[in-house]
Amino acid sequence: MGRYLARRLAQAIVVLWAAYTVSFLxxxxxxxxxxxxxxxxxxxxxxVDPAELAAIRAEYGYDDPLVVRYLTNLGNAVTGDLGNSxxxxxxxxxxxxxxxxxxxxxxxxxxxLAVALGSAVALLATYTRRRWLRQLLLSLPGxxxxxxxxxxxxxxxxxxxxQLRLFPAFGNEGAATLVLPALTLAIPTGALVxxxxxxxxxxxxxxxxxxxxxxxxxxxxxxxLAHALRNASLPALTVVGLLAGQLLAxxxxxxxxxxxxxxxxxxxxxxxxxxxxxxxxxxxxxxxxFVLVNLLVDLVYPLLDRxxxxxxxxxxxx
Amino acid sequence: MTELLVKPIAxxxxxxxxxxxxxxxxxxxxxxxxxxxxxxxxxGLVLSxxxxxLVAVAAFAPGAxxxxxxxxxxxxxxxxxxxxxxxxxxxxxxxxxxxxxxHGTALSVKATLIAVGVAFVVGGLLGLVAGFxxxxxxxxxxxxxxxxxxxxxxxxxxxxxxxxxxxxxxxAIAVGIASVAGFARVMxxxxxxxxxxxxxxxxxxSGTRWYGVLARHVLPNSLGPVLVLATLxxxxxxxxxxxxxxxxxGAPPPAPEWGNLVSEGRNYLGNAxxxxxxxxxxxxxxxxxxxxxxxxxxxxxxxxx
Numbered sequence: 001m002g003r004y005l006a007r008r009l010a011q012a013i014v015v016l017w018a019a020y021t022v023s024f025l026x027x028x029x030x031x032x033x034x035x036x037x038x039x040x041x042x043x044x045x046x047x048v049d050p051a052e053l054a055a056i057r058a059e060y061g062y063d064d065p066l067v068v069r070y071l072t073n074l075g076n077a078v079t080g081d082l083g084n085s086x087x088x089x090x091x092x093x094x095x096x097x098x099x100x101x102x103x104x105x106x107x108x109x110x111x112x113l114a115v116a117l118g119s120a121v122a123l124l125a126t127y128t129r130r131r132w133l134r135q136l137l138l139s140l141p142g143x144x145x146x147x148x149x150x151x152x153x154x155x156x157x158x159x160x161x162x163q164l165r166l167f168p169a170f171g172n173e174g175a176a177t178l179v180l181p182a183l184t185l186a187i188p189t190g191a192l193v194x195x196x197x198x199x200x201x202x203x204x205x206x207x208x209x210x211x212x213x214x215x216x217x218x219x220x221x222x223x224x225l226a227h228a229l230r231n232a233s234l235p236a237l238t239v240v241g242l243l244a245g246q247l248l249a250x251x252x253x254x255x256x257x258x259x260x261x262x263x264x265x266x267x268x269x270x271x272x273x274x275x276x277x278x279x280x281x282x283x284x285x286x287x288x289x290f291v292l293v294n295l296l297v298d299l300v301y302p303l304l305d306r307x308x309x310x311x312x313x314x315x316x317x318x
Numbered sequence: 319m320t321e322l323l324v325k326p327i328a329x330x331x332x333x334x335x336x337x338x339x340x341x342x343x344x345x346x347x348x349x350x351x352x353x354x355x356x357x358x359x360x361x362g363l364v365l366s367x368x369x370x371x372l373v374a375v376a377a378f379a380p381g382a383x384x385x386x387x388x389x390x391x392x393x394x395x396x397x398x399x400x401x402x403x404x405x406x407x408x409x410x411x412x413x414x415x416x417x418x419x420x421h422g423t424a425l426s427v428k429a430t431l432i433a434v435g436v437a438f439v440v441g442g443l444l445g446l447v448a449g450f451x452x453x454x455x456x457x458x459x460x461x462x463x464x465x466x467x468x469x470x471x472x473x474x475x476x477x478x479x480x481x482x483x484x485x486x487x488x489x490a491i492a493v494g495i496a497s498v499a500g501f502a503r504v505m506x507x508x509x510x511x512x513x514x515x516x517x518x519x520x521x522x523x524s525g526t527r528w529y530g531v532l533a534r535h536v537l538p539n540s541l542g543p544v545l546v547l548a549t550l551x552x553x554x555x556x557x558x559x560x561x562x563x564x565x566x567x568g569a570p571p572p573a574p575e576w577g578n579l580v581s582e583g584r585n586y587l588g589n590a591x592x593x594x595x596x597x598x599x600x601x602x603x604x605x606x607x608x609x610x611x612x613x614x615x616x617x618x619x620x621x622x623x
Contacts, residue, residue, distance in 0.1 A: 018465035026477050146605040148557055150564045151580055151598030158587045158594075249470035253561055267473070268565055271480050279480045286473040
């Protein structure tokens, strides 16, 4: 177990470093000039004084060669300093830290909702013997991944808050404002969970151990929940791990739709202001979340299936 | 995708030209009959095809659908509900929403095609090089692909938009680069599979040069699954492009795009539901249609033999 963990941890650190490097190269090496963007931010298309440009360049270290800048920034990033925002001049890490709690709350609720809805659809679709109900349930995920998230959000606002006045449409205060955004965010994720889980449930129900259980007289519900679901949940868990980063990214759209504060709003305005350090901070944060969630998933795997750790150990010895 | 791996010919069959010789002509007729029967049993697939055809016509000849001006409206007719005169209603300036959606199709389709093209070419080349060259080159390329996969696609395209600037083409390139990883993976897996095939070995041992092996044998036999991925990616790209356009990073305001049409209606949700609903329905319908056709290409057709 210790070696399994250590290997996963080392991989996570390498991925984080690589994500930092890739985002640095995208933002720094591509043509867009952050300094000009910064200096002209206050002016309306007016010419920028070259001396002023040079001063800003020196202040932010943009006159250093690429490699020097990369190493300095990387060194700072390791200590948690992601630089200062170009737009607000406040530390990027501080701004992201302040924006993180509402977004984490939103994505956590959405993830729970997605897993609950997705599992319910998959379990019901594979359990029912009514053909039409099964067809209907199995076609839901396809619909869920096809509708644009921002549009679903607007439709929910229109129906549930403007027409039926059930939930508030916008804002951050209270649990009621969380319902619609979380539901919007949960739909595409839940659809994928349902797709994967339904498929692996159907495979699991054909396995010999299910026949054995049936022969021993286990009821349908027991076979479904105790035997098939446990084995079928591994692929769904993998999908959840892979989707965690995407969930955070979709928060950009959802928070914009519902005018909620959080990482998404920070990201949208940072891209709007060409705030390179902030955008890079967000990218690294996205990779960090992806890496952490997948570490967590790697930790849960052995609980569901002991063979995974054993196989890993055997391979590392070979 | 597995069926495709086994029978790549089956997918190419409907496109086969009518041959001159008698026996192949009979086979061609058989294929045509089989195709008709295949379609007759799948009304959803036919509907998807028709819808995509309409989208294609709207993209290249918007005049065929509407004569209304997408940019200039009749202020007296603002906020008209959908009806016979205005199928999708009118917006706050009295512009016909249907005309705006039809004319917006061109930009949205263009962005989608560029995005998938970039992902296909860049990802395909990376996968091809990784699979064909092998060794440390393969290691470097595939680790890079792993990193691209670990950054959420939307964040990656937002970073690229920040660097490249706003606009339809910029958004398209950003979306394309963000989905390079999938193409590289599938292409590499296919090249690895084909590279060890007996006919490749035969070609090599009979003295064919490496570029000949690559162009004649490896590439044509490994493209099938990558093309299926490309059709699926069209759907993802439509959604990604319209999301970025919704956030306001696509074409600047007066120009219509599917995404920014939905966001323009956002301020009038209470009194004009059609402004956001209609363009969104078009996006959802297009994505559903693409997914349906991708599913048919991916094994469903081959499975009916």
